[in-house]
Amino acid sequence: MKPILQVEHLTHTYGVGTPFQRSAVEDVSFTVADGEFLGVIGHTGSGKSTLIQHLNGLLRPSSGRILLEGKDIWAEPKKIRDVRFQVGLVFQYPEYQLFEETVYKDIAFGPTNMGLSGEELDHCVREAAKLVGLSSQTLDKSPFELSGGQKRRVALAGVLAMRPRILVLDEPTAGLDPAGRENLLANIRDYHRNRGGTVILVSHSMDEIARSVDRLLVLKSSRILMSGTPGEVFARAEELLAAGLDVPQITHVARRLHDKGLPIDPAVYTVEDLQRQLLDLRKGGASC
Numbered sequence: 346m347k348p349i350l351q352v353e354h355l356t357h358t359y360g361v362g363t364p365f366q367r368s369a370v371e372d373v374s375f376t377v378a379d380g381e382f383l384g385v386i387g388h389t390g391s392g393k394s395t396l397i398q399h400l401n402g403l404l405r406p407s408s409g410r411i412l413l414e415g416k417d418i419w420a421e422p423k424k425i426r427d428v429r430f431q432v433g434l435v436f437q438y439p440e441y442q443l444f445e446e447t448v449y450k451d452i453a454f455g456p457t458n459m460g461l462s463g464e465e466l467d468h469c470v471r472e473a474a475k476l477v478g479l480s481s482q483t484l485d486k487s488p489f490e491l492s493g494g495q496k497r498r499v500a501l502a503g504v505l506a507m508r509p510r511i512l513v514l515d516e517p518t519a520g521l522d523p524a525g526r527e528n529l530l531a532n533i534r535d536y537h538r539n540r541g542g543t544v545i546l547v548s549h550s551m552d553e554i555a556r557s558v559d560r561l562l563v564l565k566s567s568r569i570l571m572s573g574t575p576g577e578v579f580a581r582a583e584e585l586l587a588a589g590l591d592v593p594q595i596t597h598v599a600r601r602l603h604d605k606g607l608p609i610d611p612a613v614y615t616v617e618d619l620q621r622q623l624l625d626l627r628k629g630g631a632s633c
Contacts, residue, residue, distance in 0.1 A: 348376040350400065350432075350511060355409035357395055369395035371567040372409070377511070377545065382537050384554040385547045387564030388589050393547050394437075396564070397513050398544070401432035413510075430459055433509030437516040439500030448474075448491070448499050455507040473506035476540075477532045494525035498532070501547040505536065511543040512536070518553060530557060542558065551593045555579070555614040562588070569617075573598055580612035595619055 348437040355373045360366045368385045370392040377383050387393050399411055400424040402418050410417045418428045436442070445451040461469060474484060477498040483491070488499050497517065504512065514533065518526035534557055537544045548554045554561065554575075561578045563570045565588050571578060578585070582592045582600060592600075592614070599613040607626065613619045 347379055349379040349414055350377040350398075351412040352376070352396075353410050353412065355396070355399060355411065356407050357399065357404060357424045358407040360624075361407070362545070366409075368567050370399070373564075373567075373569055375562060375569065375572065377543060380397075380541045380543055382544045382546070383556060384558035384561045386543060386551065386554060386561060386590065387562065387570075391564040392567040393564055394515060397434065397515060397545065397547060399509070401429045401434050402511055403429075403434065422530065430455075430507050432511045433504035433507055434512060434513045434519060435501055435504050435515065435517060437519050439517075440488075440496030442500060442527050443488040443496060446487060447484065448479065448486055450508050451488050451499055452484075452502045459507060464512075469508065469536055470502075470505045475503040475506055476536055477502045478528065494521055494529065497521065497525075501529075501532070510543050511545065513545045513547075515547045516548070516549065517546070517551050518548070526553065533557070551579075551591050551614075552595075553616070555593045555596075563588075565590075574612050579614045582611070 352373060352375050353552060355370055356368055357370045358368045360367060365559060373396060386394055394606070396406065400567060405419060413428060413431065418425065443451050449470055449498065452473055453466055456466055456469045464529070471481065475483070479495070479498050483495070488496055491499065502515070517533065520527055521529065524604040530553060533544065533546070536542060546558060548555060558575065560573065562572045563576055563578060563585070570588060571581060571584070579592050579596050582596060585592055595616050596612065596614050599609050599619055600611045602609045609622055613622065
C-alpha cells in the first residue's frame with residue numbers, strides 16, 4: 346500500500362532559547378499506509394500528543410516535515426485549514442468541546458464550516474451518528490443530557506462527519522467504564538473495517554491497542570523506540586518492560602506458561618490466540 350502520510354525527521358522544541366528548552370519530539374520518521382490502522386504507545390511525556398498535533402498542522406515543526414499524499418502540509422500555510430478537514434483529530438476528553446444546543450448541531454458544526462448545507466449536510470450528520478451508534482432520536486437532545494460514553498460518540502461523530510482521509514484519536518477511551526471503552530473501540534474498529542479509512546490510535550492501554558491495530562509505533566523519551574506488528578513488538582516484552590511500558594495482560598499469562606515449559610508463543614497478545622494454542626496442545630496430547 347502506498348503511504349498517505351509521511352513524517353520525516355520531525356523535531357518539535359518548546360521554550361527555545363530559555364532554560365526550559367526541551368524537545369518533545371526529536372528526529373521522528375515514519376510512514377502511514379493508506380487504509381492502515383496504526384497504534385501509537387508510550388508512557389506519559391514520551392511525545393505522543395505533541396506528535397499527533399503535527400499531523401493536521403495544529404503544531405508546526407521546529408524542523409522536519411509532514412507530507413500528506415506526498416505534499417508538505419506547510420508548503421502553503423494559508424491552506425493549513427484544508428489539511429485539518431482531511432486529517433481529523435479527536436482530542437482526549439473531546440466531550441469537553443461540545444457546545445451546541447443539540448447533538449445534531451454539534452455534529453454538523455465541522456461539515457458546515459467545510460461549506461456543506463442542505464441534504465448533503467444532513468446526510469453527513471446522520472451517517473456519522475449511525476457510524477458511532479447514536480440513534481436518530483439522540484440527535485434532537487442536548488449533548489449535556491447524555492452519558493460520558495454518548496458524549497464521546499458525539500465528539501467522534503463530529504469529526505467523522507467531515508469525512509477525513511485520516512482519523513487520529515488521542516486516548517479515545519480515557520475515563521470510560523469497561524463497557525463504554527469496549528463499545529467505543531468496537532465503533533472505531535467497525536469504521537476502519539467498513540470504510541477502509543486510515544486510523545491512528547494513541548493509547549496507554551496495551552490490551553485495547555493490541556486488539557485493534559495493524560502496526561505499532563512505540564515512543565520513548567521523544568524518539569521511536571521500536572515499530573512493527575503487535576506480534577513483533579510484544580515479542581520484545583523485556584525491552585518494553587525495561588522502558589517502563591507494559592504488555593497486554595494475556596501476554597503476561599503466555600510468558601508465564603512459556604516459562605513453566607509449555608510450548609506457548611510468549612508474544613501472544615489476544616485471548617483468542619492463547620486459547621487456540623492451548624486447544625492445539627490439548628488435541629496434541631500435551632498436558633497443561
